Amino acid sequence: QNDGYRTLSLSGHVGFGSLPDQLVKKSIKQGFCFNILCIGETGSGKSTLINSLFNTNFDDPVSSHFLPSVQLRAQTYELQESNVLLKLTIVNTMGFGDQINKEDSYQPIVDYIDAQFEAYLQEELKIKRSLFSYHDTRIHVCLYFISPTGHSLKPLDLLTMKSLDSKVNIIPIIGKADSISKTELQKFKNKIMSELVSNGIQIYQFPTDDETVSNINTIMNEHLPFAVVGSTEKVKIGNKMVRARQYPWGIVQVENENHCDFVKLREMLICTNMEDLREQTHARHYELYRRCRLEEMGFRDIGPENKPVSLQEAYEAKRHEFYLELQRKEEEMRQQFVQRVKEKEAILKEAEQQVQTKFEHRMLMHQEVKLKLEKKKKVLEDEIAMFIEKKANAELLQSQASVSTPVVSLKRDKDRK
Amino acid sequence: PHAGPVETKNEAAMSELVPEPRQKPVVPMKPIGINANLLGYIGIDTIIEQMRKKTMKTGFDFNIMVVGQSGLGKSTLVNTLFKSQVSRKSSGWNREEKIPKTVEIKAIGHVIEEGGVKMKLTVIDTPGFGDQINNENCWEPIEKYINEQYEKFLKEEVNIARKKRIPDTRVHCCLYFISPTGHSLRPLDLEFMKHLSKVVNIIPVIAKADTMTLEEKTEFKQRVRKELEVNGIEFYPQKEFDEDLEDKTENDKIRQESMPFAVVGSDKEYQVNGKRVLGRKTPWGIIEVENLTHCEFALLRDFVIRTHLQDLKEVTHNIHYETYRAKRLNDNGGLPPMTVETEENHESNL
Numbered sequence: 001q002n003d004g005y006r007t008l009s010l011s012g013h014v015g016f017g018s019l020p021d022q023l024v025k026k027s028i029k030q031g032f033c034f035n036i037l038c039i040g041e042t043g044s045g046k047s048t049l050i051n052s053l054f055n056t057n058f059d060d061p062v063s064s065h066f067l068p069s070v071q072l073r074a075q076t077y078e079l080q081e082s083n084v085l086l087k088l089t090i091v092n093t094m095g096f097g098d099q100i101n102k103e104d105s106y107q108p109i110v111d112y113i114d115a116q117f118e119a120y121l122q123e124e125l126k127i128k129r130s131l132f133s134y135h136d137t138r139i140h141v142c143l144y145f146i147s148p149t150g151h152s153l154k155p156l157d158l159l160t161m162k163s164l165d166s167k168v169n170i171i172p173i174i175g176k177a178d179s180i181s182k183t184e185l186q187k188f189k190n191k192i193m194s195e196l197v198s199n200g201i202q203i204y205q206f207p208t209d210d211e212t213v214s215n216i217n218t219i220m221n222e223h224l225p226f227a228v229v230g231s232t233e234k235v236k237i238g239n240k241m242v243r244a245r246q247y248p249w250g251i252v253q254v255e256n257e258n259h260c261d262f263v264k265l266r267e268m269l270i271c272t273n274m275e276d277l278r279e280q281t282h283a284r285h286y287e288l289y290r291r292c293r294l295e296e297m298g299f300r301d302i303g304p305e306n307k308p309v310s311l312q313e314a315y316e317a318k319r320h321e322f323y324l325e326l327q328r329k330e331e332e333m334r335q336q337f338v339q340r341v342k343e344k345e346a347i348l349k350e351a352e353q354q355v356q357t358k359f360e361h362r363m364l365m366h367q368e369v370k371l372k373l374e375k376k377k378k379v380l381e382d383e384i385a386m387f388i389e390k391k392a393n394a395e396l397l398q399s400q401a402s403v404s405t406p407v408v409s410l411k412r413d414k415d416r417k
Numbered sequence: 418p419h420a421g422p423v424e425t426k427n428e429a430a431m432s433e434l435v436p437e438p439r440q441k442p443v444v445p446m447k448p449i450g451i452n453a454n455l456l457g458y459i460g461i462d463t464i465i466e467q468m469r470k471k472t473m474k475t476g477f478d479f480n481i482m483v484v485g486q487s488g489l490g491k492s493t494l495v496n497t498l499f500k501s502q503v504s505r506k507s508s509g510w511n512r513e514e515k516i517p518k519t520v521e522i523k524a525i526g527h528v529i530e531e532g533g534v535k536m537k538l539t540v541i542d543t544p545g546f547g548d549q550i551n552n553e554n555c556w557e558p559i560e561k562y563i564n565e566q567y568e569k570f571l572k573e574e575v576n577i578a579r580k581k582r583i584p585d586t587r588v589h590c591c592l593y594f595i596s597p598t599g600h601s602l603r604p605l606d607l608e609f610m611k612h613l614s615k616v617v618n619i620i621p622v623i624a625k626a627d628t629m630t631l632e633e634k635t636e637f638k639q640r641v642r643k644e645l646e647v648n649g650i651e652f653y654p655q656k657e658f659d660e661d662l663e664d665k666t667e668n669d670k671i672r673q674e675s676m677p678f679a680v681v682g683s684d685k686e687y688q689v690n691g692k693r694v695l696g697r698k699t700p701w702g703i704i705e706v707e708n709l710t711h712c713e714f715a716l717l718r719d720f721v722i723r724t725h726l727q728d729l730k731e732v733t734h735n736i737h738y739e740t741y742r743a744k745r746l747n748d749n750g751g752l753p754p755m756t757v758e759t760e761e762n763h764e765s766n767l
Binding site for chain 2: 009014022023082084086132210272275283
């Protein structure tokens with residue numbers, strides 16, 4: 001029902017020109033987050049550079065060369081300048097480039113960056129979420145320290161940057177640049193840039209679409225990679241104390257643009273493009289991560305009939321699917337259990353049968369033996385009976401023999417009769 | 418198979434539907450905050466300028482809804498607020514329109530620019546509200562419209578490939594026009610505000626305030642404030658969303674003294690004391706719209722546009738929209754909360 005937006009002119013002062021100020025005021029109240037990841041070999045000057053950039057001594061212990069694998073250490077600081085409160089997180093790699101086998105060196109870094117995206121995504125997907133008070137830990141810029149060999153990029157550099165260029169804004173830096181002469185430096189820079197291009201590595205380009213900054217950003221893009229020098233010490237030059245490195249042959253001043261690109265880096269990183277770095281991280285790198293992750297989880301914008309399916313519906317469908325799956329699994333478990341019980345029962349029954357059979361058999365045997373024994377007993381008893389009878393007869397005979405005739409005449413009489 | 422403790426799925430994140438969560442690297446992810454002392458200027462405060470430039474480039478959306486019976490001067494007031502013919506009545510619609518039989522929602526959008534800031538302003542009119550004989554539930558179409566805009570935004574937000582800037586049609590501010598009876602709020606007013614204050618920022622205004630004297634105005638305002646409080650109606654700026662002491666003091670003053678703003682609107686100019694001013698000409702004098710002794714229009718204008726516009730948008734986005742979203746994601750298709758049986762109670766069931 002919207003009427004194709006016509007532009008109207010105002011007949012007086014309305015006052016919404018203050019809108020950016022209202023927004024800025026709210027942002028100031030909330031504070032800002034900025035997260036820098038420094039990748040570079042041990043001793044490439046990462047900590048010193050960060051200290052120089054932010055004009056302060058962040059407490060960072062020197063790390064050893066003997067770490068078995070690449071580790072990352074994150075530290076958050078709260079910096080205040082006029083009314084701006086900045087939550088600055090510096091993530092340093094430790095042990096990068098120190099191992100003998102560096103094949104997996106980039107993996108912990110990729111994992112860390114992904115983990116921050118994942119944490120944000122998790123928050124965004126929650127039902128009850130609080131995005132406006134979320135402490136954003138996603139990496140906004142990656143300062144990649146190139147060793148000042150003067151020749152070219154190392155294979156590790158190419159491999160690492162290639163695995164990171166679609167996940168984070170990369171600004172390549174040549175650390176400890178005071179070891180390269182001016183002529184060597186330009187050749188080195190050109191070589192690096194051409195190697196990046198030929199390997200298809202996308203580094204961060206300072207934006208040139210806004211007229212107010214396009215000039216300076218275009219010039220700065222030409223100076224990449226920035227050759228920087230950092231220092232935690234100050235030397236007196238004229239009547240000022242400046243950050244510098246003192247050599248027998250001269251003093252390298254960190255903030256002297258003839259000596260190194262430190263000022264350019266600070267200008268680009270902080271004063272001109274901090275907001276753009278944050279926005280690119282959110283609108284480009286994070287969205288890409290989110291899209292891949294959601295697709296990985298099985299969500300699509302277009303359904304099987306090529307009709308647009310909202311994530312909402314897909315989520316509901318998936319949840320329903322999951323619920324059905326859960327029910328099915330439960331049922332399966334239940335069936336399995338019943339099955340096992342049945343089987344156990346059957347086994348027990350059979351065992352019972354066997355025992356029963358044995359028992360009956362034994363009973364039979366027992367009966368037979370009993371019968372046999374009875375018979376024997378009978379026979380024996382009979383014999384005993386006969387023996388007793390015989391014994392009795394014998395005794396009678398003996399007593400008769402002592403009264404002999406009557407017994408005989410009785411016998412004769414008996415015969416005559 | 419083992420199972421962990423029970424967790425109602427209503428509270429779980431979507432990713433718990435995924436079989437295997439991503440491996441988390443062994444890195445301390447909860448950084449400690451340390452205060453670092455600054456020695457010298459770095460340039461962090463330039464981020465303000467950077468941010469301001471960015472917002473000027475992208476421009477702003479603002480959607481304002483006006484609700485009230487017909488004849489209370491809604492369109493005129495909105496035109497006066499934005500010093501241009503932004504309302505529906507002025508955009509070529511028939512002035513002699515009949516009052517519709519039901520509440521209609523009509524949105525008109527324009528682009529206006531001031532001081533380099535581009536604003537896409539949408540005025541949403543609700544003709545027919547409170548004009549019927551039976552006005553039961555006449556707030557429902559309005560509530561429906563507001564929720565539809567939240568739904569539209571949610572659908573966009575939840576897409577896999579999303580737009581860089583999601584078009585924002587959500588209602589940021591709802592001006593509710595109270596009839597200047599001088600007595601008290603009507604039942605319809607209370608019912609509407611009770612229902613809608615939960616989904617949108619409501620700013621009550623007393624319309625056609627030129628029919629009341631100063632004393633009548635003060636008394637009426639006090640009574641209205643009391644009635645709103647008694648009925649538990651949280652109008653904008655809501656007490657519970659005051660962010661800090663500074664906000665609270667500023668907003669307390671507005672809530673307890675200034676609101677509801679008693680306003681008069683006009684798009685006609687008259688000559689007063691050598692100056693051209695917006696006003697209403699009556700036989701007994703010219704009512705100057707932007708004169709604070711005559712009415713509180715200027716207070717309303719400053720409040721809505723010059724100081725709290727961004728906050729209106731943020732409360733809509735961070736609170737009303739989030740409430741809608743949470744509710745929407747929670748009750749989907751009425752699926753029961755998911756529970757996983759542990760082995761112990763599984764066996765005992767059998």
